[in-house]
Amino acid sequence: MDLEVTDQLTIPAAELAWRFSRSSGPGGQHVNTSDSRVQLTWNVADSLVLGESQRERLVSRLGRRLTNGRITVTVSAQRSQLRNRETALEHLGDIVREALAPAAPLRRATKPTRGSARRHLAGKKRRSETKQQRQRPSAD
Numbered sequence: 001m002d003l004e005v006t007d008q009l010t011i012p013a014a015e016l017a018w019r020f021s022r023s024s025g026p027g028g029q030h031v032n033t034s035d036s037r038v039q040l041t042w043n044v045a046d047s048l049v050l051g052e053s054q055r056e057r058l059v060s061r062l063g064r065r066l067t068n069g070r071i072t073v074t075v076s077a078q079r080s081q082l083r084n085r086e087t088a089l090e091h092l093g094d095i096v097r098e099a100l101a102p103a104a105p106l107r108r109a110t111k112p113t114r115g116s117a118r119r120h121l122a123g124k125k126r127r128s129e130t131k132q133q134r135q136r137p138s139a140d
Helices: 050-062 081-100 114-133
Strands: 015-021 037-043 071-075
Touching: 037 081, 050 081, 071 081
Parallel strands: none
Antiparallel strands: 015 037, 037 071
């Protein structure tokens, strides 16, 4: 089953590698006999559907998550292998979509207005006076 990440990017099922193993999660008597844990791997470095700029962006943003150019998602939350497969696909799609999203514009630093600085200092002065009133009167 192909993974549609965005309208422009769909990862074909042929590029996705699946591995199944026994899950340590819920399942009762059935837990030791079924391979419900799912491991989904996608090779970012060798993918044919990515453009060069997309590949560079994914490699730079997912650098710590990549192992030999591959990203792996492991899911064992559900008892059912099918539900774990669906969850793994969703999770991989979310990761790739987030990594491909354009960077937010940088914040332009601004100075506080004269009025806001005045109000800030007035508030500090009021607080200082309140604390001064709480002190024990001096012996003078």
